[in-house]
Amino acid sequence: MPNLTAAMLVIGDEILSGRTRDSNMHHLAGELARRGIDLREVRIVADDHFAIVEALNALRAVWDQVFTSGGIGPTHDDITADAVAAAFGVRIEVNAQARAILAARYESMGTEFNEARLRMARMPEGATLIENPVSGAPGFSIGNVHVMAGVPAVFEAMAASVLSGIIGGVSLLSQALIILRPEGEIAGPLSTLARDFPDLAMGSYPFVRNGVFGAQVVIRGTDGARVDAAMLRLAALFPQAGE
Amino acid sequence: MPNLTAAMLVIGDEILSGRTRDSNMHHLAGELARRGIDLREVRIVADDHFAIVEALNALRAVWDQVFTSGGIGPTHDDITADAVAAAFGVRIEVNAQARAILAARYESMGTEFNEARLRMARMPEGATLIENPVSGAPGFSIGNVHVMAGVPAVFEAMAASVLSGIIGGVSLLSQALIILRPEGEIAGPLSTLARDFPDLAMGSYPFVRNGVFGAQVVIRGTDGARVDAAMLRLAALFPQAGE
Numbered sequence: 001m002p003n004l005t006a007a008m009l010v011i012g013d014e015i016l017s018g019r020t021r022d023s024n025m026h027h028l029a030g031e032l033a034r035r036g037i038d039l040r041e042v043r044i045v046a047d048d049h050f051a052i053v054e055a056l057n058a059l060r061a062v063w064d065q066v067f068t069s070g071g072i073g074p075t076h077d078d079i080t081a082d083a084v085a086a087a088f089g090v091r092i093e094v095n096a097q098a099r100a101i102l103a104a105r106y107e108s109m110g111t112e113f114n115e116a117r118l119r120m121a122r123m124p125e126g127a128t129l130i131e132n133p134v135s136g137a138p139g140f141s142i143g144n145v146h147v148m149a150g151v152p153a154v155f156e157a158m159a160a161s162v163l164s165g166i167i168g169g170v171s172l173l174s175q176a177l178i179i180l181r182p183e184g185e186i187a188g189p190l191s192t193l194a195r196d197f198p199d200l201a202m203g204s205y206p207f208v209r210n211g212v213f214g215a216q217v218v219i220r221g222t223d224g225a226r227v228d229a230a231m232l233r234l235a236a237l238f239p240q241a242g243e
Numbered sequence: 244m245p246n247l248t249a250a251m252l253v254i255g256d257e258i259l260s261g262r263t264r265d266s267n268m269h270h271l272a273g274e275l276a277r278r279g280i281d282l283r284e285v286r287i288v289a290d291d292h293f294a295i296v297e298a299l300n301a302l303r304a305v306w307d308q309v310f311t312s313g314g315i316g317p318t319h320d321d322i323t324a325d326a327v328a329a330a331f332g333v334r335i336e337v338n339a340q341a342r343a344i345l346a347a348r349y350e351s352m353g354t355e356f357n358e359a360r361l362r363m364a365r366m367p368e369g370a371t372l373i374e375n376p377v378s379g380a381p382g383f384s385i386g387n388v389h390v391m392a393g394v395p396a397v398f399e400a401m402a403a404s405v406l407s408g409i410i411g412g413v414s415l416l417s418q419a420l421i422i423l424r425p426e427g428e429i430a431g432p433l434s435t436l437a438r439d440f441p442d443l444a445m446g447s448y449p450f451v452r453n454g455v456f457g458a459q460v461v462i463r464g465t466d467g468a469r470v471d472a473a474m475l476r477l478a479a480l481f482p483q484a485g486e
Contacts, residue, residue, distance in 0.1 A: 014448050016282045018272030019417075019461065025287075029261030039259045041294070044268075044285035047446070051284070074427045075447040075458075076434040116430030135451060151449055174262075184317045187359030191319040203290070204318040205257050206394055208378060215318075218262065 004037045004166070007063040009055050010044040011070035011080055012150055024069045024155045031163055037065070047071060052083035060087070060145055065166060067159070070150030072139060074116040081140075084147055085124035095123040098138050105136040131161045174220040175231045179238045182213040189237045190217060197230045199223065247280045247409070250306040252298050253287040254313035254323055255393055267312045267398045274406055280308070290314060295326035303330075303388055308409060310402070313393030315382060317359040324383075327390055328367035338366040341381050348379040374404045417463040418474045422481045425456040432480045433460060440473045442466070 008028055014020040025042055032039045040063055045051040052071075059066045071080030085092040098121040106113040120137040130139035130146060132154055139148040139158045148158040179186055183206045194202045200221040207214055217234060221227045251271055257263040268285055275282045283306055288294040295314075303309045314323030328335040341364040349356040363380040373382035373389065375397055382391040382401045391401040422429055426449045437445045443464040450457055460477060464470045 013444070013446055014461070016272055016285070017417075017463075018269060018274075018276045018282075020448070021266075021269040023264075026261060026264040029259055031261075033261045039261075040289055042259070042285075042287035046283055073447065073449055074430040076430065076437050077446050111425070111427075114427060114431065116434070117427035119430070120427075135456070151451065153451055174260075182354070184354075184357060184360035184363075187317040187319065187362070188357065191359075194319055201256070203256055203320050204316065205263065206316055208394065208396055213378065218257070220260075 004065060005040050005063045006032055006037050006065040006067065007041040007059040008039065009059055009066060009068040010042065011047060011052055011068060012044070013047050015044055016046055023152050024150065027152070027156055028067055028159055031159060035163060037166070047077050047079060049079055049083050049086070052080060053087045056084065056087040056145065060143065064144060066145045068145065068147050069155050072120065072147060072149055074119045078119070080147060081122050081124065084142060084145065088124055088142055090125045092122055093125055094118065094121045095127060095129070095140070097129055098123060101138060102136060130158045133157050173222065173224050173227050174218055175227055176216050176218045177231065177234055178214060178216050180212060180214040181238065183215045186215055186217065186238070193230060193233055193237070197226065200226060200230055247308060248283050248306045249275055249280050249308040249310065250284040250302040251282065252302055252309060252311040253285065254290060254295055254311060255287070256290050258287055259289055266395050267393065270395070270399055271310055271402055274402060278406060280409070290320050290322060292322055292326050292329070295323065296330045299327065299330040299388065303386065307387060309388045311388065311390050312398050315363065315380070315390060315392055317362045321362070323390060324365050324367065327385065327388065331367055331385055333368040335365055336368055337361065337364045338370060338372070338383070340372055341366060344381060345379060373401045376400050416465065416467050416470050417461055418470055419459050419461045420474065420477055421457060421459050423455060423457040424481065426458045429458055429460065429481070436473060436476055436480070440469065443469060443473055
C-alpha cells in the first residue's frame with residue numbers, strides 16, 4: 001500500500017512579509033515523516049479569501065490529507081473558516097459544540113464571552129472539532145482538511161491531536177553521510193549508485209562551511225537492509241568521509 | 244502604480260521531509276518587502292519534474308516575478324534547469340558563457356571540470372546568467388523567472404544580484420503595537436478601526452508568553468501620516484499597551 005500523501009496550506013501575510021519566520025511547516029514536516037506520511041506540497045498564501053479558496057481546492061483534490069495553519073482567531077483578518085466553507089460549498093454556522101467549549105472556558109476564567117470571541121465558534125457546516133488544550137478555541141476538520149491555528153504552541157497541540165487519528169504508512173528510513181568533497185566530485189559515483197538502487201531515494205544537499213565544500217548525502221527507503229547496503233557502498237566510494 | 248508582485252518556488256525534498264528548515268524564503272520575503280515588492284505566494288514542491296513544471300507555470304502566469312531555490316547543482320537529483328526549460332517549452336543547452344565561467348574557475352583551482360560539473364552549465368535556451376560570487380556556478384533568469392541555488396549563502400548572493408536589477412514599487416510602511424490583552428478583547432475595537440482606515444492593512448498576530456495572552460497588531464500602508472494616525476487611535480484604545 002502506498003503511503004498517505006499530505007499537503008499544507010499556510011495562511012499568513014506575516015510570513016509573506018518576512019516579519020515572521022514560519023515554524024509550523026517545519027514542525028508538521030517532521031511529524032508527518034515520523035509517521036510515514038509523505039508531505040508533497042506546501043503553499044503559503046496571503047490573508048485573502050479567493051487565494052485561500054483556490055489553493056485549498058487545488059490541494060484537497062490532489063493529496064490525501066491537507067493541513068492548514070493560521071487565520072482562525074477572533075479578529076477581522078481571521079477569514080480562514082469562511083474561506084474553507086466557501087471552498088467546500090457549504091454554509092458557515094456557529095458550531096454548538098465549539099460555542100459550549102468557549103462559553104465554559106470564558107465562564108471559568110471570569111472573562112466576557114463577547115461577539116469577537118463567538119467568531120471563533122463559526123465553522124463550516126459538518127465540521128468536527130480539533131481539541132485545543134493550549135488556549136481553548138478549537139480547530140476543525142472537514143473532509144480531508146484540518147484547520148488549525150497559526151500560533152506555534154497551539155498549532156503543535158492541534159497537530160498532535162489530528163495526527164493521532166490518522167493512520168500513517170510505512171515509515172521511511174533514512175541514513176546520511178557527510179562527504180567533505182565538492183558536489184561535482186560526488187555527482188558521478190552517486191548517480192551510478194542511484195541507478196543500482198532504483199528502490200531508494202538518494203539526495204545530495206551541498207554546503208559550504210568555513211570555505212570547505214561538502215555535501216550531506218541522504219539515502220531513504222522503506223527496506224532497512226537495502227538502505228544499509230547502499231550506504232556501505234557509498235561509504236566505500238568516499239572512504240575519507242568517515243571522519 | 245501598484246507594486247510589483249512576486250512568488251517563490253522552493254524545490255526540495257529536504258524541506259518537505261522536515262530534515263532541513265527553510266531559510267531562503269524568509270530571507271527573500273524580507274528583501275522583497277524592503278524593496279516594496281509584494282511577495283504574494285510561495286509553493287514548496289518535491290524534486291519532481293512534473294510538480295516543478297506545473298507550479299512554475301501557475302506562478303509565472305499570475306505574478307510579475309518568480310524566484311526559485313534549489314536543484315541546480317551537479318547531482319542526478321538536480322533537475323530544476325530541465326524542468327524550467329520544459330515549463331517554457333524551450334530546449335535545454337550548455338550555456339557557453341556559464342561553461343566558460345566554470346572552466347575558468349576549475350582551472351584556477353586546479354580541479355577537474357568533469358561531466359557532472361558541466362551539468363551546471365545546462366540552461367534553457369535564451370537564459371541569462373545570475374552571478375554566483377560564492378561558489379562560481381551561476382543561476383539564470385528566463386522571462387520573469389529567476390532560478391537560484393538552494394544553499395543559503397549562494398541563494399542570498401544570487402538574490403542580491405537579481406534584486407539590484409528589479410525596480411521595486413512604493414515601500415510599504417508598517418508600525419506594530421504589542422497589546423497584552425487576549426485577542427478576543429482586541430478584535431472588536433480593531434475591526435472598527437480597520438473600517439475607518441480602509442486604505443491601510445491591519446493584522447493581529449496573537450501569542451502566548453509565560454501564560455499571558457497578547458497580540459502584536461501591525462498596521463501597514465504606503466502613506467506614513469495615515470499609518471501614524473491609525474496607530475495613535477490604536478494606542479488610545481489600548482492605553483496600557485505602551486509599557
